[in-house]
Amino acid sequence: MRKEKVYISQETVKRLSLYLRNLRRLEKEGVRVICSDRISELLDVSPAQFRKDLSYFGEFGKRGVGYEIRRLIEELEDILGVNKQWKIVLIGVGRLGSALLRFEGFSKFNLKIELAFDIDKRKIGKVINGVKIEDVQRLTERVKEEGVKVGLISTPPQVAQEIADRLIEGGIKGIMNFAPVTLKIPEDVFITNVDMACELERVIFFLNNEGKVKTDSKLLS
Amino acid sequence: MRKEKVYISQETVKRLSLYLRNLRRLEKEGVRVICSDRISELLDVSPAQFRKDLSYFGEFGKRGVGYEIRRLIEELEDILGVNKQWKIVLIGVGRLGSALLRFEGFSKFNLKIELAFDIDKRKIGKVINGVKIEDVQRLTERVKEEGVKVGLISTPPQVAQEIADRLIEGGIKGIMNFAPVTLKIPEDVFITNVDMACELERVIFFLNNEGKVKTDSKLLS
DNA sequence: TTTTATTTGTTCCTATTTTCACAAAAAGTA
DNA sequence: TACTTTTTGTGAAAATAGGAACAAATAAAA
Structure with missing residues (x-):
């Protein structure tokens, strides 16, 4: 069911693009169907996040089964617009x-x-x-x-x-x-x-604050 | 006053780096003191955001006056660690x-x-x-x-x-x-x-969803 | 057919991030 | 000195994003 009005965050869009690239690779490797748990292992994204990102645009999976990769690639290409030719x-x-x-x-x-x-x-x-x-x-x-x-x-x-x-x-x-x-x-x-x-300074910040910083949401003591 | 334990978000670190670069440019242009409102005009960051980002690390401004640029540059270099030599x-x-x-x-x-x-x-x-x-x-x-x-x-x-x-x-x-x-x-x-x-696909997403999308937090209809 | 296994889509809750708004501080003015 | 103006620093509120958990759907097994 398509939503009335939904705000898509930039983070979601970045992830969609990431999904697309990895689905293409999986397809090349011969994988036909994939579930959100498997995606989560491959990328650094929770299964719920993956499903939620997609849910803003429609229902592309099959319960109990997963997502047909070809279909999902096409949907993502369509959502992102990369199937059209942009000059x-x-x-x-x-x-x-x-x-x-x-x-x-x-x-x-x-x-x-x-x-x-x-x-x-x-x-x-x-x-x-x-x-x-x-x-x-x-x-x-x-x-x-x-x-x-x-x-x-x-x-x-x-x-x-x-x-x-x-x-x-x-x-x-x-x-x-x-x-x-x-x-x-x-x-x-x-x-x-x-x-x-x-980006490079961000890496250096992490090194410079080592010990004082927690790995994901940086803890400074 | 330095905080006991504070989590610094990646977004904050990115902005610190952005502040630093722009402060350096301002200093080169001969500016000595700057206030958060002016920073906000130059970069795409609210004045409160700027002040709060800095507040995680200390008090660097002077009320009623603003921030002495030289001082702030040094503080930011120190926070980020870019004054040290990293191989x-x-x-x-x-x-x-x-x-x-x-x-x-x-x-x-x-x-x-x-x-x-x-x-x-x-x-x-x-x-x-x-x-x-x-x-x-x-x-x-x-x-x-x-x-x-x-x-x-x-x-x-x-x-x-x-x-x-x-x-x-x-x-x-x-x-x-x-x-x-x-x-x-x-x-x-x-x-x-x-x-x-x-990043490029993110740009294309925006174009592809034009009209259906609001400029900042993307509204999809 | 019924039961069991999975796995999605989504609601609701939690955590994080941003913004608001105001007291406190500084400096100038009368 | 007292008053005015400016601008910071920050606690509280609002907005946003992320995650757990569960009903609904599917397929396979019994």
């Missing part, structure tokens, strides 16, 4: 940017970067992984032209805000930002920050 | 790995990768950003030898678990994992997964 643009083809352009973790899962932009004349015109690098001057118009909806920002932090503004002007509705700055964006645009320095 | 090892010098080796977002903030390993004979011996790439065969012993405590895994997913095991055998206590797999690690080791495909 993705990358801005900033530096070392991180070119790694992203060729990242198998994207391409393997139907996430293909289709346009790339840089300011460096020496890079413009080059082709990386089938994508021709274009002049960032033309960013807004090209984004409009191609109807791109998702942008990855891997520029230096100083220019990230300007790039974001231009992307949004071009009609971008979702941004994944690798630049270590907090971008100002309108309410109707979604942003996720991949902040590697913060 | 960091990177495993897997592919495209992402070499981008990480040269990533300014790390080096600028006193986060220096000091050892790097790969399995590819052609890469072993090469020097990237002052770091000599070593043979992954010797990973465990070298980690022990050097007393490394933090490891970054940027290998293909198939070998990530084995690398994690070897790191832990060598005495690593904190891992930042870029491989798209859920690693099994003991309780006393801290791990953070940087899962770019999940």
Whole structure:
């Protein structure tokens, strides 16, 4: 039974994506059906959490049996929207940017970067992984032209805000930002920050507070 | 007044790191004192949240005035532990790995990768950003030898678990994992997964559920 | 057919996180 | 000195997320 109005938390969405990836792997390994207990062993998620995450979107399992993997993969692809083709643009083809352009973790899962932009004349015109690098001057118009909806920002932090503004002007509705700055964006645009320095500092915090800290919800004495 | 026993959430730690970075930038811009309201405008955090996050560790502000930036930077560096030198090892010098080796977002903030390993004979011996790439065969012993405590895994997913095991055998206590797999690690080791495909799928979820979704805590109709 | 085993979907409860709101402190002003 | 303004630090309330537990559904066994 589909719910009237449900708030889906970001944590739930992250987990859905995690489920999908692991279900695909299981299917490849020949598994046909799986129960929430088994999922729980594989991922770091309680069985109840798994069932509840799915329950926001419908009933996909069979009581006493489990979940048919093929069916669940399709449902999750549908929920996340990864079965549709979303045009993705990358801005900033530096070392991180070119790694992203060729990242198998994207391409393997139907996430293909289709346009790339840089300011460096020496890079413009080059082709990386089938994508021709274009002049960032033309960013807004090209984004409009191609109807791109998702942008990855891997520029230096100083220019990230300007790039974001231009992307949004071009009609971008979702941004994944690798630049270590907090971008100002309108309410109707979604942003996720991949902040590697913060993540690494989080690891260091744990080490630095060792003994004073409990493993999951950190206890400080 | 320091608390007896306080649980620090991961979200709080992430924000501390975010505060630190932005305070450093503000200091560079010549700002000396800042209040929680101003921080709130700059970052996407409520003033109360900022004050409460800090309050777990002590009283660093002055009522009616705000926070002296220099002081707060030092306190945060101390809390996070980033003023100490932590030895960091990177495993897997592919495209992402070499981008990480040269990533300014790390080096600028006193986060220096000091050892790097790969399995590819052609890469072993090469020097990237002052770091000599070593043979992954010797990973465990070298980690022990050097007393490394933090490891970054940027290998293909198939070998990530084995690398994690070897790191832990060598005495690593904190891992930042870029491989798209859920690693099994003991309780006393801290791990953070940087899962770019999940992040990108989260953006796509938002686009795919547009209209049905409210901007912050996603409303699905 | 009836009974027993499982395992889901969901309700209700608990724990955690965030926000509110205000007393306490600081500094300036009259 | 007394009053005003500002802004912190924090206890209490509100909101959110997570987990236990159980009825309902399924399939297999008796």
